[in-house]
Amino acid sequence: MDETELIRAAQRGDSAAFEELVRIHDQSVLRLALSMLRSPEDARDVYQETFLRVYRNLDQFRFDCSFHTWLYRIATNLCLDQLRKRKVRKEEPVIVTTPEGTLDRAESAMESRVEGDPLRNLFSGQIRKRVKEALGGLTPRERMVFELRHYEGMRLRKIGEVLGTSEEAAKNCLFRATQKMRSALGELV
Numbered sequence: 001m002d003e004t005e006l007i008r009a010a011q012r013g014d015s016a017a018f019e020e021l022v023r024i025h026d027q028s029v030l031r032l033a034l035s036m037l038r039s040p041e042d043a044r045d046v047y048q049e050t051f052l053r054v055y056r057n058l059d060q061f062r063f064d065c066s067f068h069t070w071l072y073r074i075a076t077n078l079c080l081d082q083l084r085k086r087k088v089r090k091e092e093p094v095i096v097t098t099p100e101g102t103l104d105r106a107e108s109a110m111e112s113r114v115e116g117d118p119l120r121n122l123f124s125g126q127i128r129k130r131v132k133e134a135l136g137g138l139t140p141r142e143r144m145v146f147e148l149r150h151y152e153g154m155r156l157r158k159i160g161e162v163l164g165t166s167e168e169a170a171k172n173c174l175f176r177a178t179q180k181m182r183s184a185l186g187e188l189v
Contacts, residue, residue, distance in 0.1 A: 004063070018055060026051070028072075030044075032152060033050075053074050076148070083143065145173040156171050157170075
């Protein structure tokens with residue numbers, strides 16, 4: 001079955017068809033949530049909530065846009081909600097305490113994958129920290145647009161569709177985010 005047939009079957013209550021839709025799209029949704037939220041726990045929560053909402057609202061999907069766009073719109077809105085909650089509550093990413101001090105688990109997991117020269121590892125970790133801080137200075141919407149463009153490789157038209165706005169609005173938001181990133185990263189850019 002192609003994706004349209006899977007969607008129609010799932011809309012009729014075929015659980016196997018819905019499971020196949022989840023299987024096709026689950027990694028991209030989890031990757032998006034993890035790249036946006038930088039917390040494995042929060043990313044899993046958004047992932048689960050995304051597919052729960054898709055399941056509950058699949059009968060409302062009308063093929064006006066691609067299923068992928070509709071799914072990403074749900075996931076990005078949930079990520080934006082989570083980021084807004086963090087700003088209100090001043091939540092910090094998942095932190096662990098070690099004998100060497102405190103570490104961000106997401107950062108240390110990424111660093112453990114970097115192989116080779118220890119000096120390169122150190123420099124890579126410092127850059128990652130600076131980029132993370134610069135991303136934290138963006139509004140949730142700017143961060144979403146920036147990450148969808150640069151980490152997910154989406155085109156501006158698709159980003160506009162995912163966020164329910166125009167391509168021009170996505171372009172303007174990306175421009176503002178890029179300017180802020182350049183300003184925050186200074187000599188690294």
